Amino acid sequence: MTDFFKGIPRITYQGMESDSDFAFRHYNPDEVVMGKPMKDHLRFACAYWHSFAWPGGDPFGGQTFQRPWFDDTMAAAKLKADVAFEMFQILGVPYFCFHDADVRPEGADFAENTRNLQEIVDYFGQKMDDTGLKLLWGTANLFSHRRFMAGAATNPDPDVFAFSAATIKTCMDATIKLGGENYVLWGGREGYETLLNTDMGRERQQAGRMLQMVVDYKHKTGFKGAILIEPKPQEPTKHQYDYDVATVYGFLKDFGLENEVRVNIEQGHAILAGHTFEHELALARELGIFGSIDMNRNDYQSGWDTDQFPNNVPEMALAFYEVLRAGGFTTGGTNFDAKLRRQSLDPEDLILAHVGGMDACAAGLKAAAAMLTDGKLEAARTARYAGWDTDAGKSLMTSDLAKIHDHVVAKGINPEPKSGRQERLENLVNRYL
Template identity: 70%
Template sequence: MNTGFFDGISPVRYEGPDSTNPLAFRHYNPDEVIMGKRMEEHLRFAVAYWHSLAWEGGDPFGGHTFERPWHPQNDMGRAKLKADVAFEMFALLGQPFYCWHDADIRPEGATFAESQRNFEEIIDYFAGKMDAGGPRLLWGTANMFSHRRFMSGAATNPDPDVFAWAAATVKNCMDATQKLGGENYVLWGGREGYETLLNTDMGRELDHMGRFLNMVVEYKHKIGFKGQIMVEPKPQEPSKHQYDYDAATCYGFLQKYGLEGEVTLNLEQGHAILAGHSFEHEIATATSLGVFGSIDMNRNDYQSGWDTDQFPNNVPEVALAYYHILNAGGFTRGGTNFDAKLRRQSLDPQDLIAAHVGGMDVCARGFKAAVAMVADGGLQAALETRYCGWDTPEARTMLGGSLEQAAARVVSGDVDPQPRSGRQEMLENYVNRFV
């Protein structure tokens, strides 16, 4: 079925760096072989259904600006039209994956049972399109933050009936992800946090969230789901303080509830910025702790105080992110999901395609810069030089010994440390050679 929404737009092709075509790839060549794999297999791009198709262009100060033929999504006819447009867009872009929340793809019913029927019907509709050559599902997830029932959280809600509703919702979404052959399942608790401690029992809420996530893992094994279960850190917005603040906070949570061997992290650039971190910091934290899973690629407006979810355009930032991913072995089941949306003044279908083309090109440029840095080895060599003292027999013995033994080295007069340059500016200049 041709909806006509993208009439006049041809499938996006790689035309090389000299192309001036705004709807062509200049750097992303899916078939280019790098480090023994096609670029498509390295980057594993996914389109986010919610921002690309469900979002209506509103912001905290104004209503919708987009007038799409499937808005509002209040019946199955519009939901299927939106799916038709989505898979037309996927065919134009040629990306290998996509992602969804349940609320993105089905209309809300008057009852849970009606919402479930709507959801199952649209999942079957998706399955037919995927069987006909559509992209694979990188991950599914449940929207448990938009509806008013979740205003006080989902798994952390003070009302046990909301906890049960959330459990039923996640079960449906996991079943659908399994049915569509999804590579992963993500949980992002948009309101798993608090607005004020005056009405919050934090210890109880954390215990409930820990139990909920254990239930998810138990169900994963029961149904034989082979993908990763991932949680997505975010420090704030909408909650004043969310329990999944950043990668380190999430790891502490996973450890406390015995989940560090079962759950990994889906990290987002914009969320890292809200937490006061760089994206590479979050990735390096997760890889060093063994919980790296996947990424949402976007950026924030550094002059705004909220999560603006813009398409990436900063090659040096992207290059450093992929550098740490490559050093950790690259993606396994994860990938690069564009959790990014058009600006509310970008109204046209061409804008939607161009935004993804630009984002994919920026990622490709950053990825190739990261590959070149890995191959050159300059950053790794600098690290080895800076930490070489720890490779000596004396240092290894000290680490295996006691506090008194370490102190004795100093007292004996054998140790007189002198500061050494960290060479930050030289290393920043080194990175600039590649980006």
């Protein structure tokens, strides 16, 4: 045991009447919602990078956090793991997620990186056996090191492509060894800054080939988890090839991978793309590529990816409504890809940020379940499109322009617009919150 979280109790459900900061008011892991425990609906995970690797900097200022594990040594990496697993147990989350660079010291070369990762994976394995914690997903950090400044899969230098492919293999091996349920690819710098030095067609082909190799390796190893892509627009590169769910789906179709790869959708990235979180979730469901979510929020005034902990229950209710409409998570879950504000220095801040996020998710889930169980929203949606379920409506989808023209003339069709009743439905949603 370390003393980093000394004096902080394990967080338990105490209900709305509790006046303790260190308690859940909405998240009761064993409460049954729509036939299964809340913990199985939400499948919470903590993100290793923001919680334990991020130093508290921003574009205008450097490190504000002073953590005892910030030395780039194996001893520090193991101390970081000790503290991380203590936090996971305090919160009672079943899962965690990591990039390779979050958990291992940076080596002098690829071989040392691999040895360091393998050593810390063995250390994780012991801790997972002792605690029952599980790995939701692993991934490779192919964006922070300066070698990736022009991308990884899309890099103009084939040596960087090769280094990236080899790194992905080691991270997939680590994920498989730890029983991870998914493997995520986030192309943090898979994009470009200017077309003046970019061969876009070549770069798309490189990205497609890398993804094909990942899928091939999944099948070669017998990995049963899902391969996930995390869409993100802009930041850090000006034009990202994985801009949003629609863009990713087009990419997958182009390379014949739409049945092999799903998406890990982040709330903050949806906002940066000019969408809502629920839009991206609904589209992924309709396209059959919904996988998992990164839960956070952005500051709507800042206009960049602030990765704050979620606290907007109405937004989360609409998001979890779409998750439930998709049938809920299978291998996916709710990962807190969120970080403290750089002024939140204390260990208690890290715990309480997750407590608040977990409670807000639970409140959103319960509202979403109530909406879906009640059925009024779905009934209104069905009624709006009822005409398409008639014989006449169905025939339009198999007809042609000339026949439809003759039908309109013969029947004297002259439709009047009908209200979408948006405000009524918004009022209805508010009743569940």
